[in-house]
Amino acid sequence: MKPVYLAGRGLACALGLTVKTSLTALSRGSDTAATCVLPGESAPSFPYRAIADTQSDWNERACTLIRRVALEAGAERACDGALFIATSSFDIGAVEQGAAGMDYQAFADKVASWLQWRGPVYVLSTACTSSLNAMMAAHALLRSGEVEDALVLGVELSNQLTLGGFAALQLLSPDRSKPFGQDRNGLVLGEAVAALRLSNHQNSPWQMLGGANVVDGRQPTSASALAIVNMYQSALAQCGLAAQAIDLVKVQAAGSPGNDAIEAQGLRDMFQVIPPLVSLKMAIGHTMGASGAAEVALLTACLEQGVWPTYADSVDETLGVNFMAHQPDAVRRVMATILGFGGGHATVVLERT
Numbered sequence: 001m002k003p004v005y006l007a008g009r010g011l012a013c014a015l016g017l018t019v020k021t022s023l024t025a026l027s028r029g030s031d032t033a034a035t036c037v038l039p040g041e042s043a044p045s046f047p048y049r050a051i052a053d054t055q056s057d058w059n060e061r062a063c064t065l066i067r068r069v070a071l072e073a074g075a076e077r078a079c080d081g082a083l084f085i086a087t088s089s090f091d092i093g094a095v096e097q098g099a100a101g102m103d104y105q106a107f108a109d110k111v112a113s114w115l116q117w118r119g120p121v122y123v124l125s126t127a128c129t130s131s132l133n134a135m136m137a138a139h140a141l142l143r144s145g146e147v148e149d150a151l152v153l154g155v156e157l158s159n160q161l162t163l164g165g166f167a168a169l170q171l172l173s174p175d176r177s178k179p180f181g182q183d184r185n186g187l188v189l190g191e192a193v194a195a196l197r198l199s200n201h202q203n204s205p206w207q208m209l210g211g212a213n214v215v216d217g218r219q220p221t222s223a224s225a226l227a228i229v230n231m232y233q234s235a236l237a238q239c240g241l242a243a244q245a246i247d248l249v250k251v252q253a254a255g256s257p258g259n260d261a262i263e264a265q266g267l268r269d270m271f272q273v274i275p276p277l278v279s280l281k282m283a284i285g286h287t288m289g290a291s292g293a294a295e296v297a298l299l300t301a302c303l304e305q306g307v308w309p310t311y312a313d314s315v316d317e318t319l320g321v322n323f324m325a326h327q328p329d330a331v332r333r334v335m336a337t338i339l340g341f342g343g344g345h346a347t348v349v350l351e352r353t
Contacts, residue, residue: 004142006206006350007149008197009297010072012065013284014049014190018072019301026283026298027307033176033188033285036163046172049190049285050158058094062157063114065193070115070151073195081149083121084138085111086131088289093159111153119147125289128340129213130154131194132292135348136211138198148201154194154290162288163189169221171256177286179253179279180260180321181313187254190285194293202353206300209333210238211348223252223259223339228266231345235335239349246275246349247331248324250299252339253279254286263339264319276324276331283309292338292346300350303331 014032015022025032036048055061090107091099100106104123112121124134131154138150166172166189173186198208212234216227236243252263267274280295287294302308308327315322337347 001143002145002200003202004139004208005199005202005204006196006208006300007199007201007204008074009300010069010195011192011294011297012051012069013192013287013294014051015284017051017053017068019297022298023301023305023307026302026309029310038164038167039160044167046163046167046174047176047188049188051191058091058097058157059099062091062155066111066114066153066155069193069195070153073151073197075115075151075195075197078149078151078197078199079116079118081119081147081151082138082141083112083115083117083119084134084150084152085121085123085155086134086152086289086293087155088125088127088130089156089159089162092161093157096159126340126344127342128288128291129338129344129346130289132211132338132346132348133213135196135208135292136213139208139210142198142200148199150198152196152198152293154192154293156288156290157191173255177255177282178313179255179282179311180264180315180319180323181255182316183313184255184257184260184316187256187281187286190287192284192287192290192294194290194297196293196297205304205352207351207353209349209351211235211346212238213344213346215343216345217343220342223262223345224343225262225265225269227343227345228263229270231347232270232335235347235349241333241349243271246333246335248276248278248328248334250278250280250295250334250336252337254281259339261319264321268320274321276328277321278309278324280309282311292336296336296348299334299336303327303352
């Protein structure tokens with residue numbers, strides 16, 4: 001089986017339009033939240049971490065962002081390989097502007113044409129875990145030798161359907177995301193377009209070792225502590241690692257009162273000594289199907305450049321977990337986790353080579 005490396009990355013999010021500008025904003029502790037208002041009289045408004053740009057047409061905006069991010073990741077070196085498009089909302093934003101009804105095949109064809117992609121194209125939509133599952137699917141193809149290069153593209157752009165759905169479920173914070181916070185009161189949504197170029201050819205300090213996706217749909221809008229444990233155990237077994245080999249865990253920790261507590265329980269149940277923890281959602285928002293790729297791109301860059309997020313709110317001591325206030329020393333192996341609707345629990349394991 002062939003090794004798989006993270007050969008390139010690109011990111012547009014609320015922090016910035018590139019990985020570099022996002023790191024700069026994160027290091028300054030910039031507050032990027034904008035207000036998003038639901039349609040209708042006396043409708044509530046919520047903070048929303050949007051990408052700062054000026055294009056109003058959904059398709060034109062999506063095309064510009066996807067091309068920009070793919071170029072940053074070096075997608076031209078992989079365009080004969082496999083393209084994995086990960087999203088939970090597809091182009092519903094274009095439909096809301098009056099475009100033709102949503103067609104998943106048409107969306108895939110549209111994105112592939114924007115990138116002038118020549119290889120096979122796959123679309124994954126597993127709610128919030130979409131782009132981590134896309135990473136695992138790409139990893140399987142690359143490991144087997146079926147392709148030598150792949151691009152995982154996470155796309156999540158603003159639309160009223162997603163915002164309205166989360167608001168109706170009373171899952172949104174009225175002020176800000178407070179990961180594992182004592183006064184956490186909901187999550188904050190955000191936009192992101194992220195690209196991860198994976199390759200059999202080593203030109204990167206990061207190797208993807210594997211991952212796992214465990215589905216427990218008994219609670220379709222919340223996580224399961226048992227499934228979290230099973231997810232971590234499955235991923236470690238696939239990679240041939242023991243729990244103590246993990247130096248850092250990027251957690252979901254979106255600020256949900258219930259889910260944050262369940263995730264903390266899963267961490268306590270899994271690890272005798274909980275590794276250092278980090279969360280990025282207070283900086284870029286919960287970017288749904290793009291969140292896995294976006295947070296992997298940002299986290300690996302943080303670890304390389306010595307940039308670390310800051311947390312404005314105190315952690316709930318009853319959860320039995322805490323965040324690292326600074327970058328831990330000698331981080332070699334990282335687990336990046338996303339928990340999502342439908343009972344999806346996904347994590348990938350990266351090793352710094």
